[in-house]
Amino acid sequence: MTATVLGVGTSFFGKQPDTHPNELIWTAVSEALADADRPRIDAVYVGTVFGAPGVAQRALHHLGLTGIPIITVENACASGTTAFHEAVQMVELGRFDHVLAVGVEKMTDNFAGAIHPEPTDPEGRSGLALPSLYAMAATRYQSEFGLTDADLAMVAVKNHGHAVANERAQHRTPHTVEEVLASRMIADPLTLLQCCPIADGAAAAVIGRWTAGRTGVKVRSSVLRSGGLWDHRSDHVWGFELVRDTADDAYAAAGIDPGEVDVIECHDAFTIGEIVTTEALGLADVGKGASLLHDGHTALGGPQPVNPSGGLLSRGHPLGATGLAQIAEIVWQLRGTAGARQSPSARLGLVETMGGGVAGIDGNACVVAVLEAP
Amino acid sequence: MTATVLGVGTSFFGKQPDTHPNELIWTAVSEALADADRPRIDAVYVGTVFGAPGVAQRALHHLGLTGIPIITVENACASGTTAFHEAVQMVELGRFDHVLAVGVEKMTDNFAGAIHPEPTDPEGRSGLALPSLYAMAATRYQSEFGLTDADLAMVAVKNHGHAVANERAQHRTPHTVEEVLASRMIADPLTLLQCCPIADGAAAAVIGRWTAGRTGVKVRSSVLRSGGLWDHRSDHVWGFELVRDTADDAYAAAGIDPGEVDVIECHDAFTIGEIVTTEALGLADVGKGASLLHDGHTALGGPQPVNPSGGLLSRGHPLGATGLAQIAEIVWQLRGTAGARQSPSARLGLVETMGGGVAGIDGNACVVAVLEAP
Numbered sequence: 001m002t003a004t005v006l007g008v009g010t011s012f013f014g015k016q017p018d019t020h021p022n023e024l025i026w027t028a029v030s031e032a033l034a035d036a037d038r039p040r041i042d043a044v045y046v047g048t049v050f051g052a053p054g055v056a057q058r059a060l061h062h063l064g065l066t067g068i069p070i071i072t073v074e075n076a077c078a079s080g081t082t083a084f085h086e087a088v089q090m091v092e093l094g095r096f097d098h099v100l101a102v103g104v105e106k107m108t109d110n111f112a113g114a115i116h117p118e119p120t121d122p123e124g125r126s127g128l129a130l131p132s133l134y135a136m137a138a139t140r141y142q143s144e145f146g147l148t149d150a151d152l153a154m155v156a157v158k159n160h161g162h163a164v165a166n167e168r169a170q171h172r173t174p175h176t177v178e179e180v181l182a183s184r185m186i187a188d189p190l191t192l193l194q195c196c197p198i199a200d201g202a203a204a205a206v207i208g209r210w211t212a213g214r215t216g217v218k219v220r221s222s223v224l225r226s227g228g229l230w231d232h233r234s235d236h237v238w239g240f241e242l243v244r245d246t247a248d249d250a251y252a253a254a255g256i257d258p259g260e261v262d263v264i265e266c267h268d269a270f271t272i273g274e275i276v277t278t279e280a281l282g283l284a285d286v287g288k289g290a291s292l293l294h295d296g297h298t299a300l301g302g303p304q305p306v307n308p309s310g311g312l313l314s315r316g317h318p319l320g321a322t323g324l325a326q327i328a329e330i331v332w333q334l335r336g337t338a339g340a341r342q343s344p345s346a347r348l349g350l351v352e353t354m355g356g357g358v359a360g361i362d363g364n365a366c367v368v369a370v371l372e373a374p
Numbered sequence: 375m376t377a378t379v380l381g382v383g384t385s386f387f388g389k390q391p392d393t394h395p396n397e398l399i400w401t402a403v404s405e406a407l408a409d410a411d412r413p414r415i416d417a418v419y420v421g422t423v424f425g426a427p428g429v430a431q432r433a434l435h436h437l438g439l440t441g442i443p444i445i446t447v448e449n450a451c452a453s454g455t456t457a458f459h460e461a462v463q464m465v466e467l468g469r470f471d472h473v474l475a476v477g478v479e480k481m482t483d484n485f486a487g488a489i490h491p492e493p494t495d496p497e498g499r500s501g502l503a504l505p506s507l508y509a510m511a512a513t514r515y516q517s518e519f520g521l522t523d524a525d526l527a528m529v530a531v532k533n534h535g536h537a538v539a540n541e542r543a544q545h546r547t548p549h550t551v552e553e554v555l556a557s558r559m560i561a562d563p564l565t566l567l568q569c570c571p572i573a574d575g576a577a578a579a580v581i582g583r584w585t586a587g588r589t590g591v592k593v594r595s596s597v598l599r600s601g602g603l604w605d606h607r608s609d610h611v612w613g614f615e616l617v618r619d620t621a622d623d624a625y626a627a628a629g630i631d632p633g634e635v636d637v638i639e640c641h642d643a644f645t646i647g648e649i650v651t652t653e654a655l656g657l658a659d660v661g662k663g664a665s666l667l668h669d670g671h672t673a674l675g676g677p678q679p680v681n682p683s684g685g686l687l688s689r690g691h692p693l694g695a696t697g698l699a700q701i702a703e704i705v706w707q708l709r710g711t712a713g714a715r716q717s718p719s720a721r722l723g724l725v726e727t728m729g730g731g732v733a734g735i736d737g738n739a740c741v742v743a744v745l746e747a748p
Contacts, residue, residue, distance in 0.1 A: 060600075061603055066735075070449075070600040070738075071449060071739075074427060082445055086460075089464075089469065093469055226440060226444040227440065229440065361432070
């Protein structure tokens with residue numbers, strides 16, 4: 001059975017310390033349910049990383065969503081797309097008619113102090129948190145392929161520019177390469193404007209069965225893989241292989257080539273992430289990702305815009321909500337309702353989220369989904 | 375397609391502050407994989423409440439379980455049975471041939487300080503943590519049905535007695551009613567020996583497709599429901615309705631009556647929990663649960679032993695691991711390999727886990743599964 005996205009919704013993304021998680025969830029879910037013409041929901045999958053137990057049940061029972069299976073899933077930054085993936089599978093397998101996928105994160109409440117590295121964990125012992133891990137990938141990539149700091153900054157310039165037209169985004173100020181490079185250093189070579197900000201937010205999608213004449217956005221494929229051991233002698237930087245393998249499976253399942261994708265939301269938690277990911281997705285050869293920025297290939301107006309929403313760098317990155325916000329953006333793009341940031345005549349869209357990356361592993365999870373316009 | 379439990383395994387349960395979560399997982403998963411004759415695992419569901427992101431991926435990649443979907447699920451105390459339920463569904467729906475369900479919790483690392491009540495949450499504001507919630511259910515029940523403190527203590531006496539024969543249990547000391555009542559008061563009328571202890575542990579099960587002649591324990595049904603709004607004017611105490619409704623669905627799906635069940639593992643996080651749960655499961659009329667203790671009905675040697683493992687009260691309650699430890703116990707009972715705590719000629723077994731219970735809700739989730747001997 002083919003699954004279809006019948007409705008999507010999101011809250012505003014940004015620091016909202018005085019907003020209860022219930023409100024974030026209500027905003028996103030209410031919009032998604034209305035958008036889907038309010039079907040009866042048979043089950044709910046909830047993506048969150050640091051949400052308290054019951055964070056979703058607490059909010060959803062006020063919306064009348066009780067007595068059904070509600071399952072919280074976690075896969076680090078890919079938690080939201082994991083919820084989407086499980087919802088899609090349950091519809092594809094014929095288990096449920098309508099499944100709600102929700103993602104939520106209140107990072108201003110929970111993030112500071114939420115990560116306690118274990119004393120026996122090499123990652124914790126070495127202080128190798130994710131910004132450092134991405135920075136090491138960046139410096140290796142720079143050394144091997146001659147990527148400059150200014151090339152890296154161009155990712156931030158593009159995505160911050162896209163977000164100007166996204167009224168739900170956290171940061172809507174355009175920046176120049178000089179401004180990006182002059183912002184505070186976080187983990188050399190990654191400056192502040194090259195790192196996604198702490199955000200609160202929620203996003204949701206209603207998945208149902210596709211029937212002829214139905215107007216929803218069709219799910220051509222959705223693939224979830226967990227990362228294998230990463231070897232420092234690998235030909236590729238950390239993270240590349242997991243994204244490549246997941247994307248290869250998703251392209252094969254959808255029966256398409258990378259060149260056929262019209263619009264993409266991918267995991268640009270740090271600028272180097274987008275460069276490596278666009279290569280892993282097959283948009284450019286390894287080592288050539290920056291060319292997509294220099295010739296405008298992945299900018300709005302180019303043939304394959306990447307992160308038209310502003311991406312994690314500008315929309316913000318409330319961990320569990322991110323994957324479903326990416327889904328929402330691609331659904332709007334494929335429906336032609338993305339307003340000032342609409343990519344013309346988009347027929348196929350792709351969402352990619354990379355989650356985690358613990359000591360020695362490529363990543364906890366990667367999800368790649370291919371969606372098709374109604 | 376019918377699902378079958380091909381193998382189970384657990385770690386020792388108890389306070390193990392110096393044992394890394396990896397070791398707990400390796401012990402449980404290695405035993406389960408060997409028990410199942412090492413099939414190729416297609417996907418993994420992991421139940422944990424306070425486990426760090428990646429807690430399972432980190433351990434599993436050392437066992438060669440990489441590149442496949444690994445999904446962490448959370449449903450408060452029912453997280454382990456939620457992982458089991460999802461694994462069973464994926465096999466029943468024909469999505470995967472062999473799915474591993476794992477539960478893990480390192481409570482000596484993470485529990486103290488892990489629960490931060492939100493300022494806007496009535497439960498947090500009132501200090502109504504779970505012991506208090508169960509204590510209120512106990513006092514209402516005592517007031518309505520004349521249950522005595524000694525009746526309550528009999529649950530602890532029975533389950534601590536059962537655990538003497540369970541070499542994996544945290545507490546293996548038998549206790550008298552007097553000892554139970556004389557232990558430190560936690561939340562009146564619940565004394566220390568009537569509350570489950572803080573524990574570390576892991577448990578695992580391998581689920582596969584049932585085929586004629588296969589020797590696994592057959593999954594007759596598995597049902598997951600989330601709690602609805604609880605009304606203080608209800609005829610029943612908190613928690614009863616969710617367990618009853620979930621059990622009714624599970625009995626109907628299995629095509630059996632409560633009287634046909636031969637052995638049960640249920641959620642005795644606090645003594646009152648087992649009394650209310652045995653009524654909700656249909657073993658006794660409402661208000662008559664204590665009679666099951668007085669006549670030995672639910673003791674080992676009785677017609678329907680409840681918590682032969684010692685239950686949460688004595689085996690210990692590492693949240694995410696508990697549900698799969700319950701599954702493991704029922705599998706051993708149905709195979710006839712439970713040793714000194716074996717219930718004779720058990721053909722049908724039942725597992726029930728209740729998760730959470732946030733402000734105003736019956737429970738985050740309840741899972742009831744019915745298993746059948748090979």
